[in-house]
Amino acid sequence: MTEIVVIGAGIVGAACARTLSRLGHRVRILDRGPAMTGTSASCEGNLLVSDKGPGAELDLALAANAGWPAIVAELADELGPAFPAVEFEKKGGLVVATTEAGAQPLIDFAAEQRAAGVDAQVVSDRQARELEPDLTPDFTAAVYYPQDCQVQPVAVGEALLASARRHGAEIRTGVEVLGGIRRRDRLVGLRTSQGDIPADAVVLAAGPWSGEVSDRIGAPVAVRPRRGMVLVTTRMPHRIFHKVYDGDYVGATQSADAALQTSSVVESTAAGTVLIGSSREQVGFDPSIRVDVLREIARKAVTLFPFLSSVPVMRAYGGFRPYLDDHLPLIGADPRLPGLWHASGHEGAGIGLSVITAQLLAADLFGGPAPLDPTPFRPTGRPLVAPDLVVNGGAA
Structure with missing residues (x-):
């Protein structure tokens, strides 16, 4: 041993x-x-x-993704029904471009991912609205990713x-x-x-x-730490059914820039709240919650889902991601x-x-x-x- x-x-x-x-x-x-x-x-x-x-x-992500259903089943079987559910959901993701300039790069990126084994489906305007009825009509391209999942971390x-x-x-x-x-x-x-x-x-x-x-x-x-912030709305009936984000999010995740970057990432939780992100910046372990960053996150979220402009936010939180160049x-x-x-x-x-x-x-x-x-x-x-x-x- x-x-x-x-x-x-x-x-x-x-x-x-x-x-x-x-x-x-x-x-x-x-x-x-x-x-x-x-x-x-x-x-x-x-x-x-x-x-x-x-x-x-x-x-690595594809191999991990394929194994999660078995892990969730193992934990449920081992810990029993008295243990809180991990809220595993194969909800899928929808990535949209909101500018003419961003449409073709998103479609091209999806083609590269498909060649690498990702189920990346370019969808029509009608299909995108069937997936997300409250999505802004002002998008220029959309790609559906049925493999994306979520858990309560x-x-x-x-x-x-x-x-x-x-x-x-x-x-x-x-x-x-x-x-x-x-x-x-x-x-x-x-x-x-x-x-x-x-x-x-x-x-x-x-x-x-x-x-x-x-x-x-x-x-x-x-x-090194890379700080991010998230807004949380009050509970409401589900009106967002997938993880939805704009094409800028991919670039933000892969950037080495230490300065502030924001992109729109919106999704519902099982409890009925909506999580709205995201931001990235390298400021050490400064835990400050900045109103200007939250304002920019909120503005971009409303661009994707206009109805969110009238939904109350009950809290905001921040955290640090472990970043490597x-x-x-x-x-x-x-x-x-x-x-x-x-x-x-x-x-x-x-x-x-x-x-x-x-x-x-x-x-x-x-x-x-x-x-x-x-x-x-x-x-x-x-x-x-x-x-x-x-x-x-x-x-x-």
Whole structure:
């Protein structure tokens, strides 16, 4: 039995803990705050393929997307009807262009995605209005993505943690990682605010805080926070039936620009509220909720759904995405420090990619079969993990 410490009790850490504990290993999860209160609690729960172009991230998203129905069924069977539903919904996505200049690029992008295995259906005006009767009539192109899904992110994260506990995992909150413990240049444990914790393997899954924690351990990685904000309406009868966003959203997700970017992303929840995003900016861990950003988000949402102009907003919230410059998650063994593994850098895709990340990590840890080629996601050879960025920290 291997002693494994997972740093981070968000959804990626929960998925890793569940997968590793089900394999028979002893797993401890550490978090300096309560479980599921960071990035996992500040997002929309999207399981998307529509926002990714051909390449390694899309391959990962397609594999993850195909596996989610089975994961949801496993959790329901294991935890029983008394456990809250994870609200998995195969709702599909509708992406629209609202300018003449944006129409053909959206259609061309869908063609590239179809060649890579995505079900991307260019739909007529009539078909788009059948999918979304309240959609603005002033759109110039629309693409339907039936594979897009949604979950309630905190509910599914708590379900993964509950499953991990059933398989022997221990969750310790209020524990801050202060540094690494090394023996002969190998990481063998962690120094924490509650004492030293030994480990055969350490998995860093601290989301946007992974950069900070990796510095403390002595093997820094370039994960940075990327702030976003969301508006939430009051409850109402369902008038939006899919995840609907404008074509600018894809460009925003793939941009490396640190400045503010906004695009329109609108979807209903099972509770009857409407979530309205999104924004992206790199401002460190500044938690400020900016009215000017919310105003721009709201303006673009009304462009897609004019009826929203008369719907009350009951709250707004913000959060931090774990951002990496090459837009690929970091999954696998650190080449500089044996004993350290990474599972971070998913930016806005961490909910959907959480379980398949855990499967890739387990394959890297124990040499089993991987669900797809792990090479693009491994730290080795990535500029984000420079060989000379090893700090002589920790204890002997």
